Amino acid sequence: MRKVLLSMVAVALSAPAFAGEFNKVLSPGDKAPDFSGIPAVAPNGEQASLTLSDIKDDVVVVVFLANHCPAVVAVEDRLNEFTSEYKDKGVRVVGVCVDSREGDKLPAIKKRIGDKNDGKINYVYGHDESQTIGKAYGAVATPTFVVLDKDRKVAYLGAFDDNGKEEKVTKHYVKDAVDAVLAGKAPAVAETRAQGCGIPYNK
Template sequence: MIRSYLTMVAVGLFVFFSYCDHGYSGKFNKVVDIGDQAPAWKNLIGVDNEQHSLKDHKDAKAVVVIFTCNHCPVAKAYEERFKGFVKEYQDKGVDVVAINVSNIEADRLDKMKIRAKEQEFNFEYLYDPSQEIARKYGATCTPHSFVLNEQRQIAYMGKFDDNMEIEKVKYHYLRDAVDSLLGGEKPEVEETLQVGCSISYEEQG
């Protein structure tokens, strides 16, 4: 009897800690925090049919990682901004990598290729059907962005900017963060709450 109570105590405490101390690492991110070493992806296929890894960007002063997809209207609304950012920052040593982990029909690799071509993406667009890389970054929605500094630590994460309607944007969080890093400073705003379409995570086997 005592043993069963002890078991129940253990269960109770487990429930308590697993739900209460749900361990938000960042303010809004359950998995990673500012300053953490960025999870590295290896050999993810891109729309160019090549394999891509984080270490390919070893010379970059900063790497911007954006979890995105084809179908989400919010992600689509940002594509032009991503392209504009690349144009502006590629000569400053900033690389941009977009990663899709959604396996719904509209987001699969063949559709990614079509989207990248139609929209003339000027950045890597990679596919991780295992969804592992997004889980490692604690990505929740598309778009969800991260800025990695020269040491490949997470220096900023969250929104690209503060409004999905470009004409209403007031705060360019990601751009400001990158500017700070390029100027040798820590970003003033290191984390914002990303907003967008839920990432369709599949059941983990």
């Protein structure tokens, strides 16, 4: 009995209570959950799809988005700048939405990308009706960012930076994590709280 108790203590000490500090499913270092054939729209408005194994870039940044969400709108310009700045450095940004409301689905995504006034979105943006990718990545709020390294392990999980208001940002978590991974190092900050609009999962 004592032995059993001791081994339980050992397990408790070695395994964290949750997956990540904030993420209930994934932690830094985990193998990236695979995804394939998620219907998507390319920046030029053409039909596309999201398949992890098709991406050959050194770094992949999976971003959970939702058209309706003010926190997503607030980060969009920064995300577009980031995507442009890093696209020739071997970094691929993948946008995906798992929200079920009409305004967040693929036709709305296509309209948003195609809208001339808003035509700055420069990453492929998909919608997973089944919500599988969201559950697999433990995404519960938009925007949530997941940085994957060359081995497609999770290098960073969480928020883009430390403030929803650009002028107040002091820490650039995603950029710093990507820079570290590109330099062959582990990011100094591997997980932060992704907060914003909740993602309701269908029961």
